[in-house]
Amino acid sequence: MSDGAGAPRLTKDGARFSVHAPDASALWLCLFDAQDGEARLPMERGDDGVWQVAAPGVGAGARYGLRADGPYDPPAGLWFDPDKLLLDPYATAIDRPFVYDPALAAPRGQGGDTAPLMPKGVVEAGLPPVAHRPPLFTPGGLIYELHVRGFTMRHPDVPAAQRGTIAALGHPAVIAHLKALHVSAVELMPINAWIDERHLGPLGLTNYWGYNPVSWFVIDPRLAPGGMAELRQAVAALHDAGIGVLLDMVYNHDGESDSQGPTLSLRGLDARGAFRHAADGRLINDTGTGNSIACNAPAMRQIILASLRHFVQQAGVDGFRFDLGPALGRMDHGFDPDAPLLQAMRADPVLADRVMIAEPWDIGPGGYQLGRFPAEWQEWNDRYRDDMRRFWRGDAGMAGAFATRIAGSSDIFPGDRSRTVNFLAAHDGFTLADLTAHAQRHNDANGEQNRDGHGENFSWNNGVEGASDDPAIRAARQRDVMALLATLFCSRGTIMLSAGDEFGRSQQGNNNAYAQDNAISWIDWAHRDTVLEAHACSLAALRAAEPDLHGIAALTDADVEWLDEAGHPLAVAQWEDPDRRRIVLRYRQSGLAICVNGSAEPCRFHLPHGAAEAAARSILVSRPER
Known part of the structure; x- marks a missing residue:
């Protein structure tokens, strides 16, 4: 019996390697010298399907890979x-990024040796563990979702050599912007080593978002030339500024894709154990990417937990957001909030206090699980996104939904703690500015005849599709975004802002810019809307100063009263009025009043009079010119 699979372990006279491949008939450790010459060491199989070998003379910096033999029956x-x-x-570093080549997907006996095409793993000693500390982020704060590369590629104050890298996140100009927005934590879109989907190369495109991982330990060298040390330094700089760091992790699939995909790692070692299969042997595709990881299989549960601990202990991150989160709890009978992996994450001493956020949906059976994750988790709330968009678009009958969402979505998250993560826009979809300028998606640059991306975005264009030189239209769109931002910052629960939405970032109407590693996606700092930015910073300061606004308990009638614009309690008939566009949410104890005017016309709000109301403060959430 072995000690189980894991990262290479340095010993006094070399290194020891261990790999889980229970169905293999032979396994080799492949060591590469500076000229890419290869030496193969046979590995020995243990009773638990873990193969091991000691490699004398191998130290930190050595490059290696694996080869496996056994039956070939896809x-x-x-x-x-x-x-x-x-x-x-379990490799923790590679010597170069992945580049897709058709030979990586060739059937056995037809593609030749792929060693020249593959990045090599790099043996690392590892950094001393970061001292464990409570997460800086707490529910009710502001999460700022950003793409490491696109966030700083065009930032004028960041040195050219740092642009597009994790190191840039620690730059004083970046931190100053985050502080002005009172950001509680940045959420980094995937930083793990990824590979392009095979259809992108012929289109002249590459994967930009990074949601196609090959490794859950390795940081992609394109984002962090300095590896884990670079991430650790950036996290430390952000922590010093009082800002937490969350990582977006993709455990629902890997970059080996469907039956026509490349063989890069898990597929060549333990495909039957790593991926979910139907009864007839076909790969299950609950992700839309070609395969689905068997997250609750023992070996996969072990690697997921180990990779999460790796980023906490080596970099000190505060928590994680999980892409297509139902995969973590999916069992043969369906999603289970008490699945072994989810239980193990709660029980793990390194992970138990980390921030855990689910994207609570995928495309598999029973894939929509909003509100069903464990009680200590937070969840992206797409009901908030859609209802708030529809209210400001002018859809009829949205007053009740608006009130429920701004008050913390108690219909989805009952109890004394709302677990909602409220957002209006994210990486996946329109930017906030494009939401008000495009009634339809414009994804032609993706090379799929505008068929990809969400078809229903609850968006609008103020009468002209796309960019406009008309000052009136541009002003109307700016006011729309101001109203949307004010709604977000006045909402109970955690809120999330996608980077650049605070100053009008546009993707030219592309709502699925996953393959646009160019000016479509990179944030244009030089031409940002500074009026909108000042508005967002003012809202952020207001939210930070008002305990009522960043509370995490969903509001009840004991906490607030709902009034009409005349200051009278809203009657049932008024709530049911499909044209109701004006609502006042007034906190009973503090007197804080949020006056919402969702109509196109100005409105004078009247609040109740009396001693308690004398100190009342009011916030206007409106788009008409004042």
Whole structure:
């Protein structure tokens, strides 16, 4: 019996390697010298399916890969091919990024040796563990979602050598902007090593977002040339500024895709154990990407937990957001909030106090699980996004939904703590500015005839589709975004802002810019809307100063009263009026009043009079010119 699979372990005379491959008949550790010459060491199989080998003389910096042999029967989930050099699933660094090549997906005996095409794993000693500390982020704060590369590629104050890298996040100009917005935590879109989808190369495109990982330990060298040390330094700089760091992790699938995809790591070692399969042997595709990780299989549960601990202990991150989160709790009978992986995450001493945020949906059976994750988790609330968009678009009958969402979505998250993460826009969809300028998506640059991306965005264009030189239209759109931002910052629960939405970032109407590593996606700092930015910063300061606004308990009638514009309690008939566009939410104890005018016309609000109301403060959430 072995100690289980894990990262290479340095010993006094070399290094020891261990790999889980229970169905393999042979396994080799492949060591590469400076000229890419290869030496193969046979590995020995243990009773638990873990193969091990000691490599004398191997130290930190050594480059390596794996080769596995065994039955080749893809319909049965067996992909063994010794011509395929494989990345160790527990490798913590690679010598270069992944680049897709058709030979990586060639059937056994047809593609030749893939070693020249594959990044090599790099043996690391590891950094001393970061001292464990409570997360800086607490529910009710502002999460700022950003793409490491796109956030700073065009930032004029960041040195050219740092632009597009994790190191840039620690730059004083970046931190100053985050502080002005009172950001509680940045949420970094995936930083793990990824590979392009095979259809992108012929289109002249590359994967930009990074939601196609090959490794859950390795940081992609394109984002962090300095590896884990670079992330650690950036996290420390943000922590010193009082800002937490969350990582967006993708455990629902990997970059090996469907049956026509490349063999890079898990597929060549333990495909039957790593991926979910139907009864007839087909890969289950609950993700829309070609495969689905068997997250609750023991070996996969072990690697997921180890990779999460890796980023906490080596970089000190505060928590994680999980892409297509139902995958973490999916069992044969469906989603289970008490699935073994979710239980293990709660029980793990390193992970138990970390911030955990689910994107609570995927496209599999029973894939929509909003409100069903464990009680200590937070969840992206797409009901908030859609209802608030529809209210400001002018859809009829949205007053009740607006009130429920701004008050913390008690219909979804009952109890004394709302777990909602309220957002109006995220990486996946329109930017906030494009939401008010495009009634339809414009994804032609993606090369899929505008068929990709969400078709229903609850968006509008103020009478002209796309960019406009008309000052009146531009002003109307700015006021729309101001109203949307005010709504977000006045909402109970955690809120999330997508980077650049605070100053009018546009993607030219592209609502699925996953393959646009260019000016469509990169934030244009030089031409940002400074009026809108000042408005957002003012709202952020107001929210930070008002305990009522950043509270996490969903509001009840004991906390607030709902009034009409005349200051009278809203009657049932008024709530049911499909044209109701004006609402006052007034906190009973503090007197704080949020006056919402969702109509196109100005309105004078009247609040009740009396001693308690004398100190009342009011916030106007409106788009008409004042």
